[in-house]
Amino acid sequence: xxxxxxxxxxxxxxxxxxxxxxxxxxxxxxxxxxxxxxxxxxxxxxxxxxxxxxxxxxxxxxxxxxxxxxxxxxxxxxxxxxxxxxxxxxxxxxxxxxxxxxxxxxxxxxxxxxxxxxxxxxxxxxxxxxxxxxxxxxxxxxxxxxxxxxxxxxxxxxxxxxxxxxxxxxxxxxxxxxxxxxxxxxxxxxxxxxxxxxxxxxxxxxxxxxxxxxxxxxxxxxxxxxxxxxxxxxxxxxxxxxxxxxxxxxxxxxxxxxxxxxxxxxxxxxxxxxxxxxxxxxxxxxxxxxxxxxxxxxxxxxxxxxxxxxxxxxxxxxxxxxxxxxxxxxxx
Amino acid sequence: xxxxxxxxxxxxxxxxxxxxxxxxxxxxxxxxxxxxxxxxxxxxxxxxxxxxxxxxxxxxxxxxxxxxxxxxxxxxxxxxxxxxxxxxxxxxxxxxxxxxxxxxxxxxxxxxxxxxxxxxxxxxxxxxxxxxxxxxxxxxxxxxxxxxxxxxxxxxxxxxxxxxxxxxxxxxxxxxxxxxxxxxxxxxxxxxxxxxxxxxxxxxxxxxxxxxxxxxxxxxxxxxxxxxxxxxxxxxxxxxxxxxxxxxxxxxxxxxxxxxxxxxxxxxxxxxxxxxxxxxxxxxxxxxxxxxxxxxxxxxxxxxxxxxxxxxxxxxxxxxxxxxxxxxxxxxxxxxxxxxxxxxxxxxxxxxxxxxxxxxxxxxxxxxxxxxxxxxxxxxxxxxxxxxxxxxxxxxxxxxxxxxxxxxxxxxxxxxxxxxxxxxxxxxxxxxxxxxxxxxxxxxxxxxxxxxxxxxxxxxxxxxxxxxxxxxxxxxxxxxxxxxxxxxxxxxxxxxxxxxxxxxxxxxxxxxxxxxxxxxxxxxxxxxxxxxxxxxxxxxxxx
Numbered sequence: 001x002x003x004x005x006x007x008x009x010x011x012x013x014x015x016x017x018x019x020x021x022x023x024x025x026x027x028x029x030x031x032x033x034x035x036x037x038x039x040x041x042x043x044x045x046x047x048x049x050x051x052x053x054x055x056x057x058x059x060x061x062x063x064x065x066x067x068x069x070x071x072x073x074x075x076x077x078x079x080x081x082x083x084x085x086x087x088x089x090x091x092x093x094x095x096x097x098x099x100x101x102x103x104x105x106x107x108x109x110x111x112x113x114x115x116x117x118x119x120x121x122x123x124x125x126x127x128x129x130x131x132x133x134x135x136x137x138x139x140x141x142x143x144x145x146x147x148x149x150x151x152x153x154x155x156x157x158x159x160x161x162x163x164x165x166x167x168x169x170x171x172x173x174x175x176x177x178x179x180x181x182x183x184x185x186x187x188x189x190x191x192x193x194x195x196x197x198x199x200x201x202x203x204x205x206x207x208x209x210x211x212x213x214x215x216x217x218x219x220x221x222x223x224x225x226x227x228x229x230x231x232x233x234x235x236x237x238x239x240x241x242x243x244x245x246x247x248x249x250x251x252x253x254x255x256x257x258x259x260x261x262x263x264x265x266x267x268x269x270x271x272x273x274x275x276x277x278x279x280x281x282x283x284x285x286x287x288x289x290x291x292x293x294x295x296x297x298x299x300x301x302x303x304x305x306x307x308x309x310x311x312x313x314x315x316x317x318x319x320x321x322x323x324x325x326x327x328x329x330x331x332x
Numbered sequence: 333x334x335x336x337x338x339x340x341x342x343x344x345x346x347x348x349x350x351x352x353x354x355x356x357x358x359x360x361x362x363x364x365x366x367x368x369x370x371x372x373x374x375x376x377x378x379x380x381x382x383x384x385x386x387x388x389x390x391x392x393x394x395x396x397x398x399x400x401x402x403x404x405x406x407x408x409x410x411x412x413x414x415x416x417x418x419x420x421x422x423x424x425x426x427x428x429x430x431x432x433x434x435x436x437x438x439x440x441x442x443x444x445x446x447x448x449x450x451x452x453x454x455x456x457x458x459x460x461x462x463x464x465x466x467x468x469x470x471x472x473x474x475x476x477x478x479x480x481x482x483x484x485x486x487x488x489x490x491x492x493x494x495x496x497x498x499x500x501x502x503x504x505x506x507x508x509x510x511x512x513x514x515x516x517x518x519x520x521x522x523x524x525x526x527x528x529x530x531x532x533x534x535x536x537x538x539x540x541x542x543x544x545x546x547x548x549x550x551x552x553x554x555x556x557x558x559x560x561x562x563x564x565x566x567x568x569x570x571x572x573x574x575x576x577x578x579x580x581x582x583x584x585x586x587x588x589x590x591x592x593x594x595x596x597x598x599x600x601x602x603x604x605x606x607x608x609x610x611x612x613x614x615x616x617x618x619x620x621x622x623x624x625x626x627x628x629x630x631x632x633x634x635x636x637x638x639x640x641x642x643x644x645x646x647x648x649x650x651x652x653x654x655x656x657x658x659x660x661x662x663x664x665x666x667x668x669x670x671x672x673x674x675x676x677x678x679x680x681x682x683x684x685x686x687x688x689x690x691x692x693x694x695x696x697x698x699x700x701x702x703x704x705x706x707x708x709x710x711x712x713x714x715x716x717x718x719x720x721x722x723x724x725x726x727x728x729x730x731x732x733x734x735x736x737x738x739x740x741x742x743x744x745x746x747x748x749x750x751x752x753x754x755x756x757x758x759x760x761x762x763x764x765x766x767x768x769x770x771x772x773x774x775x776x777x778x779x780x781x782x783x784x785x786x787x788x789x790x791x792x793x794x795x796x797x798x799x800x801x802x803x804x805x806x807x808x809x810x811x812x813x814x815x816x817x818x819x820x821x822x823x824x825x826x827x828x829x830x831x832x833x834x835x836x837x838x839x840x841x842x843x844x845x846x847x848x849x850x851x852x853x854x855x856x857x858x859x860x861x862x863x864x865x866x867x868x869x870x871x872x873x874x875x
Contacts, residue, residue: 045497048497048501049500050500070501071502071504071506071509074503076501076502077497077498078498079498083494083497084495085499087517096499097502097504100502150502152501
């Protein structure tokens, strides 16, 4: 189990990570989610031993890792791109660590393991290819196979899917989750994409400006973001506070709260809706019609409508509130 | 497509004509003197020379000293490249500049310095290396370790650190990371540096002349000997041809190595020096001592007058030496050197800029690319061709109209400009080539004409490298010896010639004056190079 206690990393006095505390239990996958520049990559590098830690403690199974150099920690690291050894074939890349330990003798065990891993990541006959001839997704799979070859205590992933296009990202995210669970690997994933985090991880830690602002099971964090900035980062479209929050929550049948975050699909056009509003603009998307609606007392909000109903600007519509797409927050 | 080729041709016209008139014609003239000794085509003499035993021995000596010099330069340069380009510590930039100075020091000066150090009375005289091939190799390494540091250091600086980090997390110790990840990634840069250094070592003149004595000769000094003392022009021409062949092969290898260097770079911040860096730091300190020792010996020698410390040698620089050793005072020679260097610099700079522009414009067809490649290689030739061949070629070909330059004061600057031309081109090409063409396209799409595009996109990036190239060319021409030794008129010698003349005349005062003049010349070139380094142009000296 990895545990961080109030870890602080600073560059020349500029704090990049401040008082970060988290735990990753064996076999689970934790995602650290945060916008670019929030210090999550620095945190990852500090855990790997590539950055010195100013204060705090990084421990594995209770043993402090302060004096342990990177190559002795047993934490494999995977980046978003650019980490394969261009001068070695795929098989030699994957088997890199195995050959390090056993010298350069041809080891049939190593070859077999390389074959197994390539099968695991879905690249069965790629052994003789060179990294330069592979696509982005294939390169990431090779990097994953290479990291798993050492049977690491912890797998660290730095935005592994960011360099891939959207469709490939979805597919590889699902594969990644499956592979990690099948191998039973403990993993810590760092990303700015909440879809990636939700697809791969079990637990979530949200990071902002060097601090960890919220952590817990993914569903819990998602359902109850701790403040407005976190909610907006997690994909909620808007945050209402004060009287507007109270009005919306009572329309949805929920108890009152200081603030509430809504997803874009929280308000839907329906004949039996409790709220009324006037459509300002509408836009067609493959899944539904997205609307901007002016609701008196609440302001301009997003809403959705089914593809066959197509309200135009200026129309009055009735809106139903979906309480599963709202999150009440303890403070704005 | 033809229009583009014509445009390419128009830009290239001036440099090509200059090159043809002042390089191809003299070299061809010198070579043809060997093949057509009395006006009749007689290759027999040339072939005879090439088959002589002495030629074979000279070739072998040239190649093995060059190989030894290259190997030693690479071995000494690698740790220094690491320390100076991948770590940070106080005075790092000053040290980097200091290690670039040896490259432009006049070869005569360095020869003298090493003789001071290794000769009988010198501090390292007990090693008995004076007059041995080892001394020559030591001198060659002195010059060329700077090239290795610049080329490999530059590549190392912008090497993607992530594969190395990934390897460390996979369990590779720092040594293993260096061996399995860093070295293979640096191999193109190392090969490129090694091929350029081999070229410089194989064509070195001043060092071999002063340190080899009469016993050891490379192809270059052999050509000098045959031309100036034995007057056997066919033999000299034969050797020139041989040297040209070797140089062309080496340039092809160097060009190939440069072309395969990966383009995508990712700068990584340099690290503070740590305990793990002990070995490279020690190696770098040893290198600094190696570079400083001859200079120190030189300065110390120049301050000794008749067995005591004093500035007498420097005072004597305003005289013509003992027993009328010189025709002009040393201070006059210094003025000549400076004037010549200024002329050589503007000539090299203007031609070099045109060449760099032509070579870096994006090609749209294979023919265009080939033409540009040929031009690029062509203008590197002066680096390798014997300066002696060039100098003598000038003398024999440029003595008739329309180019009767025998008595022109521009003769020496032109020769020096030709020698400095490749340096200018190799400083400007990486900078111009690194400008993203899309910036020019963006400017054009916003309505800027070609001239405006050039001032908006190219000029801001180019003015610093232009200054740096000018400084580099100035320093190189201050120290040029080979071609100048043929071409300078007796009444207007340059400093290296005066130093060589003083060394050749007996007498303690003359020797002391030679040392003092060497220190002054070395100081001048060092100051110029330190100023150039302040411009922080990474392509200076990175061939």
